[in-house]
Amino acid sequence: xxxxxxxxxxxxxxxxxxxxxxxxxxxxxxxxxxxxxxxxxxxxxxxxxxxxxxxxxxxxxxxxxxxxxxxxxxxxxxxxxxxxxxxxxxxxxxxxxxxxxxxxxxxxxxxxxxxxxxxxxxxxxxxxxxxxxxxxxxxxxxxxxxxxxxxxxx
Amino acid sequence: xxxxxxxxxxxxxxxxxxxxxxxxxxxxxxxxxxxxxxxxxxxxxxxxxxxxxxxxxxxxxxxxxxxxxxxxxxxxxxxxxxxxxxxxxxxxxxxxxxxxxxxxxxxxxxxxxxxxxxxxxxxxxxxxxxxxxxxxxxxxxxxxxxxxxxxxxx
DNA sequence: TGCGATTAAATCGCGTGCGATCTATATGTA
DNA sequence: TACATATAGATCGCACGCGATTTAATCGCA
Numbered sequence: 001x002x003x004x005x006x007x008x009x010x011x012x013x014x015x016x017x018x019x020x021x022x023x024x025x026x027x028x029x030x031x032x033x034x035x036x037x038x039x040x041x042x043x044x045x046x047x048x049x050x051x052x053x054x055x056x057x058x059x060x061x062x063x064x065x066x067x068x069x070x071x072x073x074x075x076x077x078x079x080x081x082x083x084x085x086x087x088x089x090x091x092x093x094x095x096x097x098x099x100x101x102x103x104x105x106x107x108x109x110x111x112x113x114x115x116x117x118x119x120x121x122x123x124x125x126x127x128x129x130x131x132x133x134x135x136x137x138x139x140x141x142x143x144x145x146x147x148x149x150x151x152x153x154x
Numbered sequence: 155x156x157x158x159x160x161x162x163x164x165x166x167x168x169x170x171x172x173x174x175x176x177x178x179x180x181x182x183x184x185x186x187x188x189x190x191x192x193x194x195x196x197x198x199x200x201x202x203x204x205x206x207x208x209x210x211x212x213x214x215x216x217x218x219x220x221x222x223x224x225x226x227x228x229x230x231x232x233x234x235x236x237x238x239x240x241x242x243x244x245x246x247x248x249x250x251x252x253x254x255x256x257x258x259x260x261x262x263x264x265x266x267x268x269x270x271x272x273x274x275x276x277x278x279x280x281x282x283x284x285x286x287x288x289x290x291x292x293x294x295x296x297x298x299x300x301x302x303x304x305x306x307x308x
Numbered sequence: 309t310g311c312g313a314t315t316a317a318a319t320c321g322c323g324t325g326c327g328a329t330c331t332a333t334a335t336g337t338a
Numbered sequence: 339t340a341c342a343t344a345t346a347g348a349t350c351g352c353a354c355g356c357g358a359t360t361t362a363a364t365c366g367c368a
Contacts, residue, residue: 014298015211015223016204019276020290021185023297025200026225028182029355030304031175036356045323046179050170057169063347069169071180074347076325083323100333100346122173128307131300136174139300142293143177144168146285150184153282183325190326199353217317228317230355237353254316254363 024143034129038121042113047072048084049117052106055090056114060105062095089113178297188283192275196267201226202238203271206260209244210268214259216249243267 016022032046039049047070054069055061063081067073081104084090089110095101106114126136170176186200193203201224208223209215217235221227235258238244243264249255260268280290 015208017294017298019207020280020294020297021189021276022204023294023301024178024182024185025204027297027301027304028178029225030301030308031178032355034304034308035175047324050176050179053173054169064345071183072325075327075349078348080324098334098346102347122175125307126174129300129303130307131303139293139296140171140174140177142296143174143181144171146283146293147177147181147184149283149285150181150188153279153284154184154188186325201354218315226355229319229357232318234354252316252364256317 034125035121038124039117042117043087044113044117045080047076047080049121051077051080051084051104052089052110052114053118055104055106055110056118059111060103062101062103064101066104084110188279189275192278193271196271197241198267198271199234201230201234203275205231205234205238205258206243206264206268207272209258209260209264210272213265214257216255216257218255220258238264 016026035046035049039046042049044052050070051066054066063074063077066081067077070077081090081092085092088107091105091107093103093105095103170180189200189203193200196203198206204224205220208220217228217231220235221231224231235244235246239246242261245259245261247257247259249257
């Protein structure tokens with residue numbers, strides 16, 4: 001199946017496809033590229049979108065709680081959440097009972113956007129991709145299991 | 155299965171686990187965290203490691219060819235490869251026949267490191283993770299198929 | 309041959325991830 | 339109460355990814 005075109009730039013396309021880590025890495029890039037134009041409509045990046053979804057499901061979370069869900073820490077989340085605050089999607093407020101804790105809440109506009117992106121965006125994408133609910137669930141389950149094994153190994 | 159500890163920070167751990175995109179994203183983070191200490195021994199980042207593996211398989215590639223395999227472009231690869239050059243792992247040289255093209259070649263030391271990381275690192279990791287060759291191959295095939303669908307949709 | 313269009317790579321700015329460190333608050337134990 | 343320890347966030351520097359633009363070389367076609 002070697003075509004003339006494959007002798008030049010495409011010669012080695014798929015050359016790294018025997019590495020599972022690369023499958024995960026490159027699929028992540030592809031997901032990002034697919035999401036980007038949709039999220040641009042809301043002015044959100046992909047990790048910002050994840051924070052909005054997490055807050056849509058449970059509002060008024062601490063930075064640490066959000067980090068627990070996204071597997072990120074304050075060094076990444078603090079600036080990200082500050083950008084969400086600057087965009088008017090969330091508020092950041094020190095907990096009065098424990099001043100070490102910062103509580104993140106959706107603004108009214110944030111709630112509206114979070115609702116939108118939680119439902120419309122994934123549905124719109126998965127339909128465009130052409131993959132069944134069952135395939136998604138099975139693959140996702142394998143990935144979550146793998147992720148847990150990787151975490152245990154680390 | 156709700157434990158007392160789950161009422162606080164861990165309450166919503168796994169809250170985003172119904173999103174396939176998040177499964178891919180978070181598994182990518184976990185892979186990176188697992189690889190990091192091993193690659194630190196060579197002074198390589200994960201994408202740098204991918205370039206070294208690609209060059210181990212076929213040396214003397216152009217920036218565009220490497221990008222075709224890693225799904226990246228020169229805006230990402232040029233600075234990355236310059237760092238590999240600064241570290242003494244590769245050389246960068248304009249093609250004499252077509253001066254637009256930059257050819258990347260492993261140095262002697264680069265060849266040695268590339269050999270090492272191509273074989274030892276993945277084997278060492280997968281053994282630590284505890285996942286069979288068959289599981290790896292099946293999951294990876296699903297991911298490559300998904301990636302291709304995502305690319306077509308983009 | 310000449311000249312616009314195309315191509316390969318480089319550059320720039322911004323938003324992540326993350327190791328390392330710092331600050332401020334809370335906790336525990338004498 | 340006092341002081342060491344622990345915890346939650348914040349800050350900083352560096353290396354990606356990537357959209358947008360720029361530069362330089364080649365190609366195509368009259």
